Amino acid sequence: MTQNILKLQDLHYTYPDGTHALKGLDMEIKRGQVTAILGGNGAGKSTLFHHLNGILKPSSGQVFFEGKPVDYSRKGLIRLRQSVGVVFQDPDNQLFSASVYQDVSFGAVNMKLPEDEVRRRVDVAMERTGISHLKNKPTHCLSFGQKKRVAIAGVLVMEPEVLVLDEPTAGLDPKGICEIMKLLKETQKELGLSIIISTHDIDIVPLYCDQVFVMDEGGIVLEGTPQEVFSEKKALRRVNLRLPRIGHLLEILKEKDGFNFKELPVTISGARKAMKIWRDERKS
């Protein structure tokens, strides 16, 4: 077992219309972590995601899953897609059935599992995503947040090793964002999944993610832990991103108002700790 579950090497992809979306992208995704991919609109995040389970085949370069290059034959793709599950941004593009139960069962039935096993997995996935009470509801009567959960359950039912989510928090209200991220974090811990999310929501990154990649113009411009990445303020701003609000506040306090923090935390709890240290130092 290699430490990297997915590895992308010098990946290039050009769309049929000539758009060069990925330009020599290198990336190593560690097993059992939550990895965030940050990037402005049009940075190539979705194109990258479509490479992770073989929907797109790179124009050049290679994708490795568990250390082995991806096999693009029919059988190879089926195996890959069982291991790498993708949840798409718009659940309306993913939910094809008017019945929640049917939609969730789809992936498991396709794996040709015995009926008992499918039903068990459907129950588990619905339980985990908190949608058991929606079993008998028609899909079109659900709220956006509920549809999102159904979409996640429909992928979890395949029990993948890697869960890829394209903008899982887009379009959700603050409580919905918090619930979805907690749900993902719990699932990741319990099942030992590797989770990859793309997002614009910078504030959630230091709270839920272990590793961050920043993309711009089809390549990786920054990578590291949230703390490492968010200390590269200039580089972040150059690619149309920003610091988490808390980080920004502390930066201003430090640079303009003479608070001499030793480091710049980017979460509320981190900021609280830094403030307390600052206060205690002043007292003594």
Added chain:
Amino acid sequence: MINIDTYAYASQLKTIDPLQKFVFALITLGVCLWADTLVISLAVLFIMGWMTIRSGGTPISLFIKLMFVPMAFLVIGVLTIAINVLGNPQGFIVSLPIAGFWIGVSKVGMYEAGRLFFRVLGSVSCLYFLSLSTPMVDLLAVLRRLRVPKLIVEMMGLVYRFIFTLLETADIMLTAQNSRLGYRDLTTGYRSLGALVATLFIRAYKRSNDLFTSLEARGYDGDINVFEVPFEKSRKIYIVAIVVNTILVFVALTLK
């Protein structure tokens, strides 16, 4: 628009095996049409209404409202039977002399009209029983079990699923056009509507591509294979179907 499907989801009969409900509704419908007797038609209407309202929990007001849906056609159809034209006023209950003829309603005509009227309502009530207790998804499952070609059932399922999305998209676009005065006069209106339809088509096409991608990601291999929520195993409705229809047939035969 009355959304029958929402009531079907709320029905307490929803958990019963849809095939049983389907068989029950169709057999009773058949008996109602075959018997062609006022008593039987009324009995069917009553039984189906009772089952939908009492066992299913559908509001009685809705059931009555739905019964009025075929009324316009029905009244016109029935009137042509009830009203006759004859050379003399004998046999008419009420009549009007017009240009040497008599137009009126006879006793026989009335009875015939009434019989037809309730025969139609009885039959319609069978179908309402089915559609008010069985959501579309379950009906599709019945079709699948009855070996209707997969392609047709899948298409029906997808159409049903995305008709709501399509209507929603159209509605949003219409509102957006309206708020920019897209329908201020007839010419502008036609142009806006044309743009809306064209965009809707392109959107639908793009969405179908996206759907295909996401199905692929979950191992789609050309067939949409899913499991349904398990239904109650009991054969209660079959027994009800047999008992009710035996009695109906027996009564019909003695009356004939």
